[in-house]
Amino acid sequence: MPRKALSGLTESMFYVLMALCRQPMCGIEVADFVDTKTQGEVRIGPATLYTILGKFEREKYIEVIEVSGRRRTYSITAAGLGAYAREIRRLQRCLDDAASEESQLGRESRE
Amino acid sequence: MSDAEERKRAYRLAPCPAYDIEGTESWLEDMAEKGLVLSGDGFFAGVACFWKTEPRQLRYRLEAAPEGTGLWSGNGGLPAEEAVEINEAYGWKYVANRGQFHIYCTDDPSAREMHTDPDIQALALNIANKRARANMITALIYFMIFPLIHLRGGVLLTAVHMGSGLMLGGLLLVLIALGRTVARVLHLRRLRKRLSAGEAPHRKNWRRRALYHRRSRPIFIGLTIIWLGFFFQGWSNENLGGNIMPLEEFTGQIPFATLADMVPAGERAGVILFNPWIFQG
Structure with a gap:
């Protein structure tokens, strides 16, 4: 039976891909990037981070480009970039829907 | 191992199965509060090995192992070095395995949860x-x-x-x-x-x-x-061949017909074999 592909990204997954879009990083650098980027709003636990990295590696969204001792540096692949772009489009659609709903509500309240 | 070290050990039978993550975490934390801290020997056949220490406030977390935890599996059942490093960076130390789980522990109350998603x-x-x-x-x-x-x-x-x-x-x-x-x-x-x-x-x-x-x-x-x-x-x-016994040593009744049952009393088997009456019917 073929392995089920990822159907969507969670918030943590999205931020991990965002980090690796910027530059290749190791796990701890990814977590630090997310902390800084979200000003602590999104905090990725170490087990969550490691599970995501493993899943992304199996899905070929990322690849290891360097191993130094216990540290592995990851780089995003074309498949990973595609998944990241799809998620941005999906989130953008959600925001557009919310914005149109808000403007509709605003019109109705003025009337 | 010295006698002093031996005395510091304690063994307890786990009160829940390995897959009961919350149960195991809670039990280990309660044991630490009583002064029993899980040792690196971990669990064997449901029995946990502890070090006797001062009562401590520890947090334990069971993390599902991405690879097998058996000795013959990859990395000897230990978590990947990268996982250990990432967890250590956030205050969590690998202790032992139980079932399909790696057990981590921290004494830092402010340490970030291992799983946030x-x-x-x-x-x-x-x-x-x-x-x-x-x-x-x-x-x-x-x-x-x-x-x-x-x-x-x-x-x-x-x-x-x-x-x-x-x-x-x-x-x-x-x-x-x-x-x-x-x-x-x-x-x-x-x-x-x-x-x-x-x-x-x-x-x-x-x-x-x-x-x-x-x-x-x-x-x-x-x-x-x-x-x-x-x-x-x-x-x-x-x-x-433990089930095989020489016939002469068998004292019970044999559960099938033997030659002796078919031969008239006093006659020998050899005589019957060459008795032309048998073949002529």
Whole structure:
């Protein structure tokens, strides 16, 4: 039976891909990037981070480009970039829907 | 190991199965509060090895192992070095394994939770659960079904030869083992649903089913050992000729007709073989 592909990204997954879009990083650098980027709003636990990295590696969204001792540096692949772009489009659609709903509500309240 | 070190150790039977993540975490934390800190030797057959220390406030977390935890699996059952490094960077130290889980511990109350995304934790659990099921099925095939089928050419023939009592006992043990597997799968499925609903359960009253677990596990292990003893005794008798006895040593009634039953009293078998009356009818 073929392995089920990822159907969507969670918030943590999205931020991990965002980090690796910027530059290749190791796990701890990814977590630090997310902390800084979200000003602590999104905090990725170490087990969550490691599970995501493993899943992304199996899905070929990322690849290891360097191993130094216990540290592995990851780089995003074309498949990973595609998944990241799809998620941005999906989130953008959600925001557009919310914005149109808000403007509709605003019109109705003025009337 | 010196006597002083030996005295510091303590062994306790776990009050819950390995797949009961919340139960194990809660029990280990309660033990630490009593001054028993899980040692690197971890668990063996449900018994945990502790160091005796001052009572401490520790947090334990069970992390589903992405690879197998057996000694013969990749990395000798230890977590990947990268995972250990990432966890250590956030204050979590790897301690030992239990079942399909790696156990981490921290004494830092402000240490970030290991799992911050329940969906991802559910994903990790799923991988461990699938592997546990596959291991269980493989073990059943190799240690019970495969030998039975190959011992006497079939389960039915084996049952006749080895004795239906032994076979019934084996069947019951297999059913109990399968029942435990089903219980584990259902437990982890319920946990996955709770995680998917956003819950992050870590505390549980492990005392509620402790007595049942502490009694049922040794009984099951004991019965399995006894059954295997009988089974291998039968197997060795069969292969080493333990069931064969010289006819002259047999004192009971032979359960089939012998030549003596067919030959008239006083005649010899050789005479009958060459008696032309037999062939002429």
